Amino acid sequence: MYSNKTPMERLTPEILINLAMHLDVPSVFQLSLANKHFSKLFSDELLCRQLVERDYGINYKHPDETYAGLLHLLYTGAIRPSRYLSAVPDEVTDAKRAVYRASLAHKETANCDLCKTNPAEYLNMDPADNTLVCSSCAQENKQRYAVLFSLSSEGLYTFMEDGSKHKLGDDSADRNEVHKVKGITESLTSNDTINDLDRRRRAEHQLYIQELRREDMSLKHYLIEKTWGRSWMLFRTREGSPLPGRITNQKLARSNGTLDPNIRLPMDKYRPAPETHADIVSEKLWSYLEKAYGVQGRAYSEDDMQTPEYVRLRVYMDDYKKSIHSYP
Structure with missing residues (x-):
């Protein structure tokens, strides 16, 4: 039977999504504007989630946010959530929780694991590393310690390339980052005795x-x-x-x-x-x-x-x- 659809338009949604995964986000966005058939690309949750993780390094979102909406916000530059938070699970390890509580109990004697002299100020949030560090060592090793939990303010921080300290999930952050930070902090500091x-x-x-x-x-x-x-x-x-x-x-x-x-x-x-x-x-x-x-x-x-x-x-x-x- 004759069809006036182009070969691309005759592709099934599954094949089209698979092809779109080989394109960058701007190309997918331009393709979605071509016609009604392709417009569904930018609304497919599975595709948008994979593009968000692959091109922006973000694997978290607010419960009320869709990955399609998140991808559009990221593509337009409306938000810039921290990609470093993607490496930190919502539920921290029990070993990390034990180190955190012990550091509070021995606050006067807890020293930096690297320099061994300065008081410990931060706990590394890498799930495989429970290092306690001071500000100086954190600045010198900012790539290794991307997300740090402050033992004094109970906030999450990252050190920028210029050596400045940036608080994650602050008033300037979008709701996705705020939700992620809140979940990590509550998991670490909860008192489920x-x-x-x-x-x-x-x-x-x-x-x-x-x-x-x-x-x-x-x-x-x-x-x-x-x-x-x-x-x-x-x-x-x-x-x-x-x-x-x-x-x-x-x-x-x-x-x-x-x-x-x-x-x-x-x-x-x-x-x-x-x-x-x-x-x-x-x-x-x-x-x-x-x-x-x-x-x-x-x-x-x-x-x-x-x-x-x-x-x-x-x-x-x-x-x-x-x-x-x-x-x-």
């Missing part, structure tokens, strides 16, 4: 599993006194077990505060060693434990084993790191 402990228990056990699977032995490793390590194990694995107190390493120290060279350490990462005085953990896990629980006294790492009197402990540590190659 009934479920928090169980969620933290599960989150920390997952961190421990990740530690067991970690094969990067180039990281610096730290020592945790066995008694505290056992208390942490009970908290992770037994429902109803109390939260451990601050990490104490007194049994690993001599009277002058230096590491005791006569302690025993595990020589195998995967084999239990109950007769030892300490557990060995990577710098990544230690960084979380230090922030979440605090440390009473000194922290000891392999850096404390450099003099000749620590040759035996150095052998323990080297054997521990090499033990991952003994298992398939």
Whole structure:
């Protein structure tokens, strides 16, 4: 049967949308103005969502906003929501929530994880990184720490290329960004005491599993006194077990505060060693434990084993790191 439709007009909506995905937004917009058949392109939610994420790096919106409306606002330059927020989930991890609450409890002693001297002012909102940083270190590493939560004002910030600080979700922001910021902030600061402990228990056990699977032995490793390590194990694995107190390493120290060279350490990462005085953990896990629980006294790492009197402990540590190659 004869049809006066052009070949393009005879394409099904599915094929047309698939073709449009290979065009940039201005081209899709121009195509949608060609005729009534193509005008539906700029109103298709699935296509508009994919274009918003691909061309503008935005994966969030206000509940009352459509992706078609959001795409039009972005295309016309009416709004400029932060694309950095797209990397931050609405529901923060339980481990990050634990670090935030511990930083409030130990506000006077919480220092920047990078410079180790300045007070910590911000919590990195990257879901895989719970670093606490000061303003100076945040400015120097603005690409690495794109979205930061202020421990004092409880707002989200990003540092611009010129070094200035910009508050996300402020009065000048559009409603999509405001809604996203509000959701993240409420998720981090909510006080759900009934479920928090169980969620933290599960989150920390997952961190421990990740530690067991970690094969990067180039990281610096730290020592945790066995008694505290056992208390942490009970908290992770037994429902109803109390939260451990601050990490104490007194049994690993001599009277002058230096590491005791006569302690025993595990020589195998995967084999239990109950007769030892300490557990060995990577710098990544230690960084979380230090922030979440605090440390009473000194922290000891392999850096404390450099003099000749620590040759035996150095052998323990080297054997521990090499033990991952003994298992398939």
